[in-house]
Amino acid sequence: MRFDIVSVFPEFFSVLDLSLVGKAQERGILDVQSHDLRDWTDDPHRTVDDTPAGGGAGMVMRPDIWGTAIDSLMESSQGRRGSRTILAIPTPSGVPLTQRTCERLAQEASQIIIACGRYEGIDARVSEHYSSVGIEVLEYSLGDYVLNGGEVAAVALVEAVGRLLPGMVGNPESLVEESHGAAGLLEYPVYTRPQTWREQAIPPVLTSGNHGVTARWRRDRAIEKTAARRPDMMRQLDSASLDKLDKRKLASLGWLVPAQADHPVPMNARVARAEDIASVAELAAATFPDAAPDYLSDVSIQAFIAENLTPDTFTTYIHSPDWLTMVLVDPCGRIVGYTLSLVPESDGVAGRDEGAPVDAVVGNKARKGPLVELSKFYIAESWRGSGASTMLFNATRVALLERTGEWEEPYLWLGTNARNKRAQKAYKALGFERVGKRTFTVGEQDNSDVVFARLLRMA
Numbered sequence: 001m002r003f004d005i006v007s008v009f010p011e012f013f014s015v016l017d018l019s020l021v022g023k024a025q026e027r028g029i030l031d032v033q034s035h036d037l038r039d040w041t042d043d044p045h046r047t048v049d050d051t052p053a054g055g056g057a058g059m060v061m062r063p064d065i066w067g068t069a070i071d072s073l074m075e076s077s078q079g080r081r082g083s084r085t086i087l088a089i090p091t092p093s094g095v096p097l098t099q100r101t102c103e104r105l106a107q108e109a110s111q112i113i114i115a116c117g118r119y120e121g122i123d124a125r126v127s128e129h130y131s132s133v134g135i136e137v138l139e140y141s142l143g144d145y146v147l148n149g150g151e152v153a154a155v156a157l158v159e160a161v162g163r164l165l166p167g168m169v170g171n172p173e174s175l176v177e178e179s180h181g182a183a184g185l186l187e188y189p190v191y192t193r194p195q196t197w198r199e200q201a202i203p204p205v206l207t208s209g210n211h212g213v214t215a216r217w218r219r220d221r222a223i224e225k226t227a228a229r230r231p232d233m234m235r236q237l238d239s240a241s242l243d244k245l246d247k248r249k250l251a252s253l254g255w256l257v258p259a260q261a262d263h264p265v266p267m268n269a270r271v272a273r274a275e276d277i278a279s280v281a282e283l284a285a286a287t288f289p290d291a292a293p294d295y296l297s298d299v300s301i302q303a304f305i306a307e308n309l310t311p312d313t314f315t316t317y318i319h320s321p322d323w324l325t326m327v328l329v330d331p332c333g334r335i336v337g338y339t340l341s342l343v344p345e346s347d348g349v350a351g352r353d354e355g356a357p358v359d360a361v362v363g364n365k366a367r368k369g370p371l372v373e374l375s376k377f378y379i380a381e382s383w384r385g386s387g388a389s390t391m392l393f394n395a396t397r398v399a400l401l402e403r404t405g406e407w408e409e410p411y412l413w414l415g416t417n418a419r420n421k422r423a424q425k426a427y428k429a430l431g432f433e434r435v436g437k438r439t440f441t442v443g444e445q446d447n448s449d450v451v452f453a454r455l456l457r458m459a
């Protein structure tokens with residue numbers, strides 16, 4: 001692979017004689033030549049720029065000088081078998097340079113001419129001309145900031161592409177797990193001796209010798225880091241590459257993977273506001289029949305909805321200090337899940353008349369603290385299995401903990417239809433245990449419910 005770098009500061013590139021790139025040059029894997037653009041001028045002042053057409057500040061680099069320079073560098077490589085020249089132009093208005101592009105260049109190019117602009121840049125006809133005669137022109141940017149010229153970006157391209165060439169990196173495996181690799185995640189944090197440095201120990205899993213646990217730990221850290229620093233990368237993650245534990249980690253960070261989606265989506269779980277009332281009532285009316293047992297008549301179901309799940313009732317819930325309504329909102333602002341909880345007086349029992357498990361034994365211990373009722377908990381069907389229920393439940397728990405503040409050992413309880421095994425399984429997965437039964441009336445019909453409870457504080 002040959003790089004020809006053209007600049008008005010050719011001495012800049014002596015850095016490329018150092019380190020791995022320098023060694024690769026010695027070993028013949030890479031050939032980097034830098035050239036002075038002024039060598040292609042034909043006036044005594046060696047002028048490379050002129051004033052901008054249409055006016056404005058600064059100077060623009062002349063296309064005629066660049067054309068002569070690029071033509072002569074292309075000619076010098078022409079005729080070699082399998083040669084493929086790419087013209088790379090660093091510019092803050094270029095496409096962001098990515099690892100994928102570097103991989104492709106390493107595979108496809110035999111010569112990369114890098115045209116380093118200064119001042120206000122290179123006359124736009126240079127790029128247009130070479131594209132129009134069939135040369136691939138890559139106008140690339142290092143990032144959303146402005147450098148004084150393309151030289152630093154040229155060095156970056158040589159190093160990023162050069163290190164991918166066969167024979168460059170001693171251990172090709174070290175290329176596999178790095179940031180921007182195939183996994184689509186940033187790299188996990190790394191550590192080495194000393195074991196403790198400035199009172200910080202190496203995370204114990206890394207010295208446990210357990211490869212499975214270490215791999216999981218690293219993957220969780222990579223997911224956390226990517227979610228915190230690069231939401232744009234999270235949106236591009238391939239759903240098919242994510243296992244159950246990945247999805248659980250993602251859900252704890254607010255990213256869900258719905259059944260048919262190619263990529264994770266960022267979700268928001270928050271306290272419901274007045275403007276949510278119509279949507280919550282609509283979702284509540286749509287999801288209530290889903291969870292009802294088959295034997296319940298439409299009349300009973302509709303009677304229940306008309307009495308309990310209307311915009312009016314939700315208006316009361318949302319404005320009442322005793323109730324907490326939480327919603328799960330997708331990136332388009334649609335409400336896809338909600339919970340409704342009833343908070344008792346400081347040490348009381350919420351839902352005493354609804355069958356609250358006052359005598360419950362939870363975790364082999366008789367209940368001591370107050371009982372908060374999780375009265376409703378629904379997720380729209382298309383979001384089930386995506387981690388939505390875990391995310392909404394955790395947000396509800398955090399909000400309830402804020403409300404119950406200093407209370408000693410508050411509990412959360414709920415009733416669910418005895419035939420709804422799916423819901424029971426889901427509640428167990430959320431840390432609930434079965435503590436009793438109750439009768440729950442829908443319309444005119446009585447139903448057997450099972451009652452579940454758990455400590456509010458337990459993680």
Ligand code: ADE
Binds near residue numbers: 090091142145147
């Ligand atoms: N030239 C000036 N700023 C640049 C940037 N951000 N990326 C590439 N080339 C540049």
